[in-house]
Amino acid sequence: MAEEAAVLLQAAALDSIPHGFGTAMGGVSTGKVAGLQCGFGAEDHDSNVAENRRRVIAATLPSASLATPYQVHSAEAVIVEAPWSHENRPRADAVVTAVPQLLLGIVTADCAPVLLADAQAGVVAAAHAGWRGATGGILEATVAAMEQAGARPSRIVAAIGPCIAQASYEVDEAFRANFSAADDRFFAEGHGGHWQFDLPAFCAARLHAAGVTQVSDCAEDTYSQPDRFYSYRRATHLGEATYGRQISVIGLHQSA
Template sequence: MKFESSLLQAVPALRHAFFTREGGVSEGIYASLNGGVGSNDNPAHIQENRRRMADSLGVAPSHFLTVFQIHSPDVAVVTQPWSTGDRPRADAMVTKTPGLAIGVTAADCGPILFADPQARVIGAAHSGWKGAFTGVLEATITAMENLGAARGQIIAAIGPLIRQRSYEVGAEFVTRFTDADRDNARFFVPSARADHAMFDLAGYIRARLEGAGILLIDDVDVCTYADERFFSYRRSVHRAEPDYGRNIHGLVLEG
């Protein structure tokens, strides 16, 4: 039902999970632990799935929080629960409040979980290529610092995401990255198709984290496209499916 980071596992009074799609009640293309309120799945099934994930993290469903993700560098500071309809538009959250589980949804994009064990500050970021490119990781770290964290103490765990062997992009995508920084060429290898390349999203995320001064980085090294235990947007497109489920990944400070 879930994967864990060995580095985050070692942090006292912290619970976290990179949830798989297994162990829920949804059916068909959403089977079975779909937590995406933005999907067209049965709302009652989504609610029960999220309740099960909240229970796994040891919180009430009302305290299992996600945002309305928009592929941005925006970060929400969490001090209290909100309803699904009131969730902020952002792609990351930070908190120092025990008992509030903060999570991000993903179906190929990168979920990044952060924790400063000394300052007792945590964060969660949804980092697809656009979010990483525009600074969501650095913005999350800065927001954690504003709550008392020190970037030299922060642990960052990279969760399941689409890996380079499954992530083909066009020439204009490569140009966008290399125009911004020539060194970004190292995150691309040639594809079997002309004018295409394979993009290393996990490597790019790691490099952005290292550039921001994060010293402790873990990567569960799982590909959402290749591993059927996870929802994958790109796999659903290739199968001509009408919609797709969302994985949720989150963490919580124990009270």
């Protein structure tokens, strides 16, 4: 029987760069996290995670090494020059490289995966932007690290992948208090004193403020599509004991 390939979404703006936004489709995990589950700590077998990640590499940049950080909802971006072991992952929420055949990855389950590239400079990055990281400056830190590696903000193309959409992201006043009055435009009035927060638009605005003018949004809602994506909030609302994570990756071809 032929192996089922990993199903990854592409961003037209990054068409010259090996990349992919992960889904829940095309993997070997079973149970509540069935499919292309690529996160450790999801009550999934490590062997399943390893196989699913292998399929993602094969579908994106065959024979590449994969580097993923230990994500902590921080504003820490690190420049990667060589792959590391799982045990020695840096605690960070964005990874940047100019090294060919080194695939960068971050996992998400409602937070926004953001893939960035300056094709002319040969610099790429992957960022994990939940509301906490985004307000803390993870996207600005990612752009700054890319500049350190040789990129220019005016040349950077950024694509925001599948994440929780505004219609699915109900928040209360305590959540809104984490934002300034200038961010009011990212909140739509909801029911019973609640609000609907627009995470992808907020991320796009932070990228624009950092000098990135080319920003696209795939407009895919993780919460409302259980057959296609994992979602932390959906799993929580359903009272499920665990939830899966999709992986988003980006890298560079070997120079000719």
